[in-house]
Amino acid sequence: MSRKVKGASFLSLVATLGVILLGTDGSSAFADSDVAVPVEVSVQEDARVESAVDTQVEDAAESGEAAPAFISQPVVQPLPATPDAAPTSASSLRELVAASPVPDTLDEQMRCLAGAIYFESKGEPLAGQLAVGRVIIARGQSSRFPSSYCGVVYQRSQFSFVRGGRMPAINTGSRAWQRAKKLAVIARDNAWESPAEGALFFHANYVSPRWKNKLTRLAQIDNHIFYR
Template sequence: MQSAIDAPSTVDQAQVECMAKVIIHEAGNQPRLGRAAVAQVIRARTQDSRFATKPCAVVRQPGQFFNVDAYNPPRDTDQWREAVAIATQVLNGEGDNPVPGALFFHAASSPMKGRTKVGRIEGHVFYR
């Protein structure tokens, strides 16, 4: 049986890597559920007309995320492999979405006004 890391994918590796960087940077200290939720937000944005249609373009939109191009986490770690596996799974439309409809998230310590709360996972709150 192949693992999610070794399984064939129909998604572009560049898109997987952009998403994996965000997963690590934004939720690297979170459980798998929290990391998957961050990935699901990016995927949901690609399907919403207010955002770009590709994950890399979504995360590069001004004011949305950190400078993903300047962030280079080590690739030879379990954390990177797990982030790639989560990104691949989410981009292939596989797995459960713990935050259905969420398009935004932030640290739980700073509430977001004017949005409908979808859920909270560890240190993040998710909104639509």
């Protein structure tokens, strides 16, 4: 079949669809006005359009032409990256902390988590600070403790730095606080495994609480001993 005939078939399809949408008497609101207005296509008209398209497909099949192809291109929208998420890979915890961004802001729960790391372990090595953060998180996930970071931190008689149900003032300009915020994100994202993973309790090595004899010792990291 020649290109001229193929072109005529295509023009015929366009003309057919145009007549159906505008109506045979040309009396639609769109036809009577130069102003574009919304056009409502009735169920009957929609069926007529579908029938016309089907007819063109059948005619093309009988004549050996390729049937009209209606291709829908998928729209892929990438998800935005979480701005404060910990990096996905590092060769050491020190490298991970160095590569992690300092969170611009912390919500209430993350501030409680970072505060506990800061006050309980800012003088400890990074592994010890991470372990303290993971204890807070593990408690929040256990039915034995409050279900939020702040609930865990402010639970009565649990953390000695909490006085009168309040956290002391934090030196927010210190390197220790910036590091504690990074470690809070790393602990939350479980981006680095703690050597005391699963611990729910810890104490300084210069004290010997009676409750430790009822628990399973997991690890000692510098001055803190961790238990489950």
